[in-house]
Amino acid sequence: MKMSNLTVFDLFNKCGLGDVATTMKDEGIDDDTIGEVTEWTLEKLGIKPIGKCLKVMKAIKEFSQNKTTTSASCEMQSLQTQPSCLRNIENVAVSTQNKDRSLPVDIPYPLYSKEILEAEENNRIPVVRSKLIRESARFFLTMKHDLSNDYDKLCLHLIKRFPQLEDPFVHPGAMHRHARLKKDLSQSVRNHKRTKHGSTSNTLPTSGEIVGFLAEDRDKNESLLSSLKMEIKKEISKLRSRQNHVRNLIRQLAPLFKKWITETPRKMEETFKEFGFLQKPYVIIALGGFLLSPTISDLEEYSKEKQEEIFNILIKTNDTINVPDDEEPSGKQMLALLRHAEKEVAQKQSRSIFLLAKDQPGNMPKYPCIVLNEDDGRILQAFLWVDAMCIAELKDTSIFYCVTLWFACHYAFNIEYPKEVKNFSYFVEDLILKEHGAYSLQASHKKRVLRPSKVETFYGKLKRAGFNF
CATH class of the missing domain: 1.10.150 (DNA polymerase; domain 1)
Incomplete structure (x- = not known):
């Protein structure tokens, strides 16, 4: 043959x-x-x-x-050997360097914003029509500066993907059904040319940047996500896995995972089916840290440092727990201090994030919690539960580690703070970040966000004792 x-x-x-x-x-x-x-x-x-x-x-x-x-x-x-979308990218890059600056034969579509993609999926393109035309105009200008002779071709290209852009009826004497689209697209192109920097947010990509501008396509991201998952699984399966190597892989995985888990609300079963290695506590902490802030290289150490500060202040504000100055509080004392803080900020029908196994005979809460197995005040075992599922057993049963894992799982699994422990969640968030409201899940980056009154009152008590957010 x-x-x-x-x-x-x-x-x-x-x-x-x-x-x-x-x-x-x-x-x-x-x-x-x-x-x-x-x-x-x-x-x-x-x-x-x-x-x-x-x-x-x-x-x-x-x-x-x-x-x-x-x-x-x-x-x-x-x-x-490249996907067709990347071949189109090469065609664009070559065409932008040609003297005649002609459009490529196979015109690619821009990487539309999430809003437009959602509208396309839900068949609601007319709602985002103006934004779609602006993004298309900006993209087509990167391929060719003078589009005056190409509007018919570009309009037909857009209508091929978005039929709802077509005119609802044919104007008298018209030879096509994209007169309105052609008018709006040409106007948007002129507006972009008239703007000093090409757009209000950024300059138009030059011919040398066009390949990078288009390279972040879905197929490439999914391929990279798949290879990272396989590499992490391979490393974790070893008897002596290198946690630093896994953490570096998680750093690369974080932005792709964030896109995956936020595109559609995910159930825990689906998440673990795709990312089984998230049942390792240190992986949850690493991923949660990178999703929280790329500048936090080790959330575990970062969180422990902040918690040590607050425990010293909580001891001063609590008369029932006595810890000598030259000793550190025991696990039982630290748990009591945190439960005291929970009561200080609690709203009606609040619950604790720490549950004792002996007190949970059957139904487990759906919100994230730490279930402890203790004996005579010593914590023997600790487990992370989310959505009434036991996610992982913690090898490190210290309160520092338990709080860090509990906090990180909200970011790693894209979980909103549950109403049962919302006020205490705000407290832990502000405590670990140490910048009240600056990076809050609920906040803009420019101003401090007011917490519920009971939380603010507790912060005032901590401030008078010497702790300042």
Whole structure:
């Protein structure tokens, strides 16, 4: 059989991957679309284990290289193995450097904002029509400065994706149904040209920046997310996993994970199905820290330092707990101090984030909480519960660690502060961040946010004792 006539499925069968060929055929993947397959695609198809996935990717790469004709240039060979969206990017980058500055044959669409993508999904494009036209105009200007002869082509291109942009009726004598769109698009282009910096928020990308501007496509992000997940799983599965290495991987994962978990409300079962390694407490803390602020390299140490300060002040404001100056409070005393703080800020029907296992015979709360197993005042075990599910057992049962994990899980799992412990949640947030309201989940970055009156009253008591947010 000649290599030129060899299909990708023939190559799979030759490599002992006949079951993969059958699966891909059933899903409608063929020689023309095989170049779009990524590690994320293989995971969705249920192809395991990792070694088999690597064989599949190697076979796809070999097929793509053999498919390229010997007369093609090295540049064309590299483009052959790229997704079509990236090939379009290269076309744009080349076209912006041409002297005639013509539009590419296959015009790409801009990376629209989340608002527009949601409107497209819900079939509500007319609601965001103006914003869509502005973003399109700004993007098309990066490919060609003079669009005066291209408006009909661009309008038809937009209507192909967004049919609701078409005129509701044909004007007398009109040859098309995009007269209004053409008028608005041309006006938006003129407005962008008239603006000194091209837009109110940023300058237009130059031809050299266009590839980077478009490279953050969904397929690439999903592929990177998949590879990071596999690397983290591989490292965590080792008997002696390197936590610093895992933390560095989590740092890269954080922005992609944030986009994944905030696009659609996720249930805990779905989150753990996609990211099983989040059942490791130190992974939750690392991810929560990076989502909270990229500048906090180690949330555990950062949080412990802030908590040590507040415990010294809580001892001064509590007459029932006596701790000698030359000693540190025990776990039992620290738990009592925190429960005292909970009562100080509690609203009606408030509950505690710390629950004792012996007091929870059946129904567990859905809000995040720490369940403790203690004996004679000593904490023997600690567990993180979220949504009435036991997420993880804590190897470190110190109150410092428990509070840090409880706080981080709200960021890691995108959970709003529950009403049962909302006031205490504000207190822990302000305590760990040490800048009241500056980085609050509820706050703008410019002004201090007032907390509920009971919380503010407690802050006043702490301030008089020497602690200042």
